[in-house]
Amino acid sequence: MKENTQIFGLRAVIEAINANETIDKVFLQKGLKGELFVELESLIKQNGINSSYVPVEKLNRLTKNNHQGAVAQISPIEFHDLDTLVEKTLESGATPLFLLLDQLSDVRNFGAIIRTAECTGVHGIIVQKKGGAPVNGDTIKTSAGAVFKVPICKVDHIKDAMFHMQACGIKVIAATEKTENTIFDVSFKEPCAIIMGSEGRGINPSVLKLVDAKAKLPLLGEIESLNVSVACGAFLYEAVRQRL
CATH class of the missing domain: 3.40.1280.10 (SPOUT methyltransferase, trefoil knot domain)
Structure with missing residues (x-):
């Protein structure tokens, strides 16, 4: 079982996707813009990752850390082929x-x-x-x-x-x-x-x-x-x- 089941921060989530982490879902802040945010959106789409746009309050409840508008849930298991x-x-x-x-x-x-x-x-x-x-x-x-x-x-x-x-x-x-x-x-x-x-x-x-x-x-x-x-x-x- 993986110990860390949550990743927060735009760059951290981007790196997790590029590293082929098993991501169950990414929560994105509604209305957020910027180069990194657009890059993350593109990666999510390319990899077919489940995502949803939520109010910042939802992200604040998910983590007390500086999420920068993105929180990813990492699966604690490895999926089979x-x-x-x-x-x-x-x-x-x-x-x-x-x-x-x-x-x-x-x-x-x-x-x-x-x-x-x-x-x-x-x-x-x-x-x-x-x-x-x-x-x-x-x-x-x-x-x-x-x-x-x-x-x-x-x-x-x-x-x-x-x-x-x-x-x-x-x-x-x-x-x-x-x-x-x-x-x-x-x-x-x-x-x-x-x-x-x-x-x-x-x-x-x-x-x-x-x-x-x-x-x-x-x-x-x-x-x-x-x-x-x-x-x-x-x-x-x-x-x-x-x-x-």
Whole structure:
């Protein structure tokens, strides 16, 4: 685990990006201008780094140091290469079980999902570089340390991971209410990847069109949906039940 998970200052963040540090997100001060600031903006765009423009008060809360209008969150873990992870899993002889998270935004949900994934033998979690929850202190705490045990991959777009999975013979199953099939109607026995959507929107419609199967949880009460981490746990344990 990396000890320093935050970098502040325009030049420091620029140097971190150039040094290929694993940066989860950069917070930039709204309305700031200048040569260094423009250089940093350009680097962020070139490297596809997740960023947002925030009031100076937000940056002041993130650090008491002289941030100069930029604070970067550094991931405490090293991310895995998707191609290598899939190849190693297939070569191991195990029946692959992967988890795709389509822009899940809440770090505590993310942590809870990682914890359940570790308990259910998930071979890897795939997230998108932009728009998803970062791996930070809250993620680590909620995962009970499982974040250091489950391989996590970052891709430019979740569709990239889906296409790769499907090309390797891994079925992509969407957790969505937009189907008549429940989790008990779908087979999880063969190599598969379960895709979970974000807390508010669910799975992106353009992504949903590309899946191999859809399944939902039967809801018997009046509330129309479950917390995404709870739903994910139900899906993963149905996969475990079918495979035992």
